[in-house]
Amino acid sequence: MAWSSILDQERVVGTLRRALEQERVAHAYLFHGPDGVGKRAVALELARALECPEQTTEACDDCRACQKTRRMVHPDVHVHLPHPWSDEGDRDEEDIGTRIQRLGENPYAAVDFVRRPSLSDPTETSNKQVQYRIDQVREDLIRPMSLAKGEGQYKVNILTDVETMREEAANAFLKLLEEPPPKTIFLMTTSRPEQLLPTIVSRCQRLRFDPLTPESIGSALVEREGTDPDAAAMLARMADGSYSRALDLAQNDALMASRELVLDYFRAAYSLKVDALDPCIQEITNQGREQVKTVLRLMLRWVRDLMLYRAMGEDAPLVNVDQTEAIANFCDRLPEADLKAMVELVEEAVHLTGRNVRQSLVLTTLAQALYRTMRGATVKSLYVPLPDAELQAASRAY
Numbered sequence: 001m002a003w004s005s006i007l008d009q010e011r012v013v014g015t016l017r018r019a020l021e022q023e024r025v026a027h028a029y030l031f032h033g034p035d036g037v038g039k040r041a042v043a044l045e046l047a048r049a050l051e052c053p054e055q056t057t058e059a060c061d062d063c064r065a066c067q068k069t070r071r072m073v074h075p076d077v078h079v080h081l082p083h084p085w086s087d088e089g090d091r092d093e094e095d096i097g098t099r100i101q102r103l104g105e106n107p108y109a110a111v112d113f114v115r116r117p118s119l120s121d122p123t124e125t126s127n128k129q130v131q132y133r134i135d136q137v138r139e140d141l142i143r144p145m146s147l148a149k150g151e152g153q154y155k156v157n158i159l160t161d162v163e164t165m166r167e168e169a170a171n172a173f174l175k176l177l178e179e180p181p182p183k184t185i186f187l188m189t190t191s192r193p194e195q196l197l198p199t200i201v202s203r204c205q206r207l208r209f210d211p212l213t214p215e216s217i218g219s220a221l222v223e224r225e226g227t228d229p230d231a232a233a234m235l236a237r238m239a240d241g242s243y244s245r246a247l248d249l250a251q252n253d254a255l256m257a258s259r260e261l262v263l264d265y266f267r268a269a270y271s272l273k274v275d276a277l278d279p280c281i282q283e284i285t286n287q288g289r290e291q292v293k294t295v296l297r298l299m300l301r302w303v304r305d306l307m308l309y310r311a312m313g314e315d316a317p318l319v320n321v322d323q324t325e326a327i328a329n330f331c332d333r334l335p336e337a338d339l340k341a342m343v344e345l346v347e348e349a350v351h352l353t354g355r356n357v358r359q360s361l362v363l364t365t366l367a368q369a370l371y372r373t374m375r376g377a378t379v380k381s382l383y384v385p386l387p388d389a390e391l392q393a394a395s396r397a398y
């Protein structure tokens, strides 16, 4: 497989292959870009190429070193994840071995403690803070560096979600980056490079990762997961360029139910009736923050489908192909609806769910704002006070 296992990202892979060929691999890389587009997969593949003594620019997939890197048991390739910590300052790392194994089996799978607090139950959510703290940097990075080099050609440290490193930890790590031990390489991944200390960013060679094309995601789902081609095409369009998200969606039996919830929610927002809206919001929030996000993302797809249908009618390449009738109905009944404003409001709600805001409040406020935009009113933000007397009467119940 080697580099051919990487979806898209030709520019990044080309840069790294040239660096390998010319033996000019940097001692620190920062792979940045959206979630689920292959930053960890590329980091692992680069580590494998570096450890393989048989070939220069990619893993031969056959030698002892390659067998070890594939099984994630190579003594010189270390994958670090930010950990959840208890109030007493202990880190929870019970199943870290299983997580790393799973990453080896599929480097696009979600294994981090934020999106997968429980490996066995993908719907479980956690409010624990997940971070790299100084203890972890000392024990896992600084101390092993002082030991002699193992059997590999390089010591490779892959640090995922590196923006979660606390400042104290980052300063300790910075010392390693400034004076890296020989033949030591740090591969860092992040989807939020702006949250990193500038002193760390400036020590790295930065490589930007782009969202994947729906075509690559679709064919990977068919070839690697055995997904039915029609379902794969739909999931690929829903995944927003992220193969990890496509995998989540493909394995998520609740997805279809969530799509129904979106439709219920829009109907309830249209009428703004408490007896319709309340149970719907409760059902969405019951399953935790990640479920709220999933439903909001599905909402975005839904409103974009409305835009497409309004512009192109029956020829529109809808994501929710099977809901064409509901989409057509909505467009007919609400010709005034400000769809662009609706997209922005839902995006704002997605943003708010990541903050310390009560999820039901976000969904209630969003429904009130959608009620107005569906009737052609301009609502620029979920925070705008609602002057309409009738609407206030309707919303008093919340």
Ligand SMILES: [Zn+2]
Binding pocket: 052, 053, 054, 055, 059, 060, 061, 062, 063, 064, 065, 066
């Ligand atoms: Zn090899």
